[in-house]
Amino acid sequence: MNFLILSLIKAAVVAFVLMTTLAYLQWIERKVIAHIQLRVGPRRVGPHGLLQPLADVIKLLTKEDILPSHVNKVFYFLAPFIAVFFALIAISVIPFGTEISVGPVHTAMQLTDLNIGVLFILGLSGMGVYGVALAGWASNNKYALLGGLRSSAQMISYELPMALAIAAPLLMLNTLSFRQLVDAQSGYYLGFIPRWTIFQGPVPQVVSFILFCIAVFAETNRVPFDLPEAENELVAGFHTEYSSMKFAAFFMAEYANMVTVSCVATLLFLGGWQPLWPAQYGSSFLPTATFLVGAALCFYHGFHPARSFDRITLPVAGVVFLGIAAVFLIPPVSAVLLPLFWFAAKVGFILFVYIWVRGTLPRFRYDQLMRFAWTFMFPVAVANLFITGLVVALT
Amino acid sequence: MDSILFLIFAAISVVCGVNLVLQKHPISSALSLVGVMGSLAVLYLLLGGEFIAMAQLIVYAGAIMVLFIFVIMLQNAGGETRGKKRLWASYAGAPMIAAIIGIGAYLIQHAVPHTAEVTFGAFQHGNPFDIGTSLFENYVLPFEITSILILIAIVGAIVLARKEIE
Numbered sequence: 310m311n312f313l314i315l316s317l318i319k320a321a322v323v324a325f326v327l328m329t330t331l332a333y334l335q336w337i338e339r340k341v342i343a344h345i346q347l348r349v350g351p352r353r354v355g356p357h358g359l360l361q362p363l364a365d366v367i368k369l370l371t372k373e374d375i376l377p378s379h380v381n382k383v384f385y386f387l388a389p390f391i392a393v394f395f396a397l398i399a400i401s402v403i404p405f406g407t408e409i410s411v412g413p414v415h416t417a418m419q420l421t422d423l424n425i426g427v428l429f430i431l432g433l434s435g436m437g438v439y440g441v442a443l444a445g446w447a448s449n450n451k452y453a454l455l456g457g458l459r460s461s462a463q464m465i466s467y468e469l470p471m472a473l474a475i476a477a478p479l480l481m482l483n484t485l486s487f488r489q490l491v492d493a494q495s496g497y498y499l500g501f502i503p504r505w506t507i508f509q510g511p512v513p514q515v516v517s518f519i520l521f522c523i524a525v526f527a528e529t530n531r532v533p534f535d536l537p538e539a540e541n542e543l544v545a546g547f548h549t550e551y552s553s554m555k556f557a558a559f560f561m562a563e564y565a566n567m568v569t570v571s572c573v574a575t576l577l578f579l580g581g582w583q584p585l586w587p588a589q590y591g592s593s594f595l596p597t598a599t600f601l602v603g604a605a606l607c608f609y610h611g612f613h614p615a616r617s618f619d620r621i622t623l624p625v626a627g628v629v630f631l632g633i634a635a636v637f638l639i640p641p642v643s644a645v646l647l648p649l650f651w652f653a654a655k656v657g658f659i660l661f662v663y664i665w666v667r668g669t670l671p672r673f674r675y676d677q678l679m680r681f682a683w684t685f686m687f688p689v690a691v692a693n694l695f696i697t698g699l700v701v702a703l704t
Numbered sequence: 705m706d707s708i709l710f711l712i713f714a715a716i717s718v719v720c721g722v723n724l725v726l727q728k729h730p731i732s733s734a735l736s737l738v739g740v741m742g743s744l745a746v747l748y749l750l751l752g753g754e755f756i757a758m759a760q761l762i763v764y765a766g767a768i769m770v771l772f773i774f775v776i777m778l779q780n781a782g783g784e785t786r787g788k789k790r791l792w793a794s795y796a797g798a799p800m801i802a803a804i805i806g807i808g809a810y811l812i813q814h815a816v817p818h819t820a821e822v823t824f825g826a827f828q829h830g831n832p833f834d835i836g837t838s839l840f841e842n843y844v845l846p847f848e849i850t851s852i853l854i855l856i857a858i859v860g861a862i863v864l865a866r867k868e869i870e
Contacts, residue, residue, distance in 0.1 A: 381731075383732075384731070384735075423754075424754065424831060424832075425754045425755060425758050425831075425832065428755070428758035428759075428762065428832075429758060431758070431762050431766075432745075432758050432761035432762045432765075432766055434766075435761070435762050435765065435766020435767060435770070436742075436761070436765060436766055438766070438770050439735075439738070439770070439773070442770070442773055442774070442777065443731075443735075443773075445777075446731060446773075446777050454777065454780075457777060458774065458777055458778060461770055461773065461774040461777070462774060464770075465767065465770055465771065465774070468766075468767070485832055
């Protein structure tokens with residue numbers, strides 16, 4: 310019974326945090342893209358557009374739900390469900406931090422620790438194709454069908470190098486459970502080089518990491534591989550005929566997939582919640598320092614406002630940052646928050662790279678995309694796996 | 705709990721299997737097959753075969769069936785048209801299927817001992833470590849020979865399928 314209640318509470322917390330992240334990820338993406346393109350981005354709803362995600366949710370919920378004629382109704386309704394189900398359920402095996410104790414309760418910061426966690430994620434990513442492919446087929450629209458076809462071909466092709474890239478670090482770490490993967494990456498070489506998989510001997514997995522990052526860009530249908538929804542060729546690709554909440558479901562699935570693969574990249578290659586440098590050189594004070602710098606910036610711009618209402622909003626944000634910086638100095642709380650901070654920082658960095666790439670690179674042509682997968686990514690991934698296996702077997 | 709889950713997913717796999725035959729459109733049939741594969745994966749999981757369950761999900765449901773659906777979508781295959789049913793087939797079909805399944809179930813129940821555990825030689829559990837150890841230590845020769853057999857099959861398929869270049 311205790312286990313049931315604990316699991317429910319954890320599931321509720323994780324679901325709430327994940328949903329908030331998904332909503333605000335879109336706000337962050339719009340802001341970052343806007344600044345890359347020398348615009349200001351959303352700023353009408355709330356201070357600096359911070360309430361924009363809420364407004365978007367209300368808009369999407371209340372819009373008219375159009376059912377086009379001649380669609381295959383069963384699959385038309387099923388497709389967004391499949392997409393969002395397999396995207397959201399993946400978060401259940403992701404660990405966010407070390408184990409915590411609140412009074413008598415002792416639990417890990419994770420919904421469930423499967424001993425086949427990595428395979429579970431691979432299986433889910435394979436099933437996620439159905440959502441996109443079915444949406445394209447059931448819509449009874451040539452653009453949607455082309456989008457669905459492109460996405461199934463693309464996802465099958467890029468799943469191969471992705472799985473091979475995942476296999477190489479697994480050869481070194483010797484486990485499939487995410488928690489044990491992170492534990493196997495703890496410690497430092499020479500006292501300061503972290504034993505993350507991308508630095509760990511005998512074969513630092515830099516090639517795997519790069520291959521994995523490229524492959525997941527294609528898996529999540531993001532720029533430069535967003536051929537399934539290439540708007541200048543296919544209107545909006547597989548979700549052309551979807552409106553209202555069903556469109557929002559695809560949108561949510563895409564962002565949830567981004568968060569999941571960023572978490573997997575962090576856990577497999579970047580050492581999960583292991584800090585970048587050891588605590589005796591002061592890595593535990595980094596969050597405090599970060600938030601102090603944030604607070605200082607807010608106060609500076611608050612007192613030299615570019616716009617009149619910045620005089621109020623930015624000092625308030627500065628005070629909040631000061632509070633967070635202080636919280637990280639309380640020893641029992643910081644023991645819980647530090648792993649979370651490092652995990653969130655690494656995931657956030659990969660998500661930022663996602664947005665950065667979207668603001669920088671143009672889209673591939675479809676034949677380039679396929680040739681790249683089969684004639685470059687696949688041989689390199691096989692060679693990388695072979696070399697890693699050989700060296701691991703010899704040492 | 706295990707038996708409840710077994711009943712639920714066994715029922716789903718049977719319903720999906722029947723649906724696979726009954727559906728007229730190839731996409732519906734293919735998706736029913738995905739349902740069968742998925743519920744079979746859960747049944748493997750209930751038996752303790754974690755690796756086999758995930759391999760089932762990744763290889764069959766995730767890769768092979770996606771290819772099936774991709775080809776069906778690419779060909780844009782329409783629904784099948786049904787021919788005229790023979791009179792005796794429409795009356796005797798269902799009872800005969802029930803009789804065959806019943807006889808099969810009866811024979812299995814009597815031929816197989818109830819309490820004995822299923823074992824495969826030296827192989828005991830279903831976790832990835834044990835499977836890897838069995839495959840690469842005890843059964844390395846059959847495993848490699850099977851791989852070569854599959855490789856030959858793939859090469860053969862390509863040779864048969866490719867167009868002759870004049």
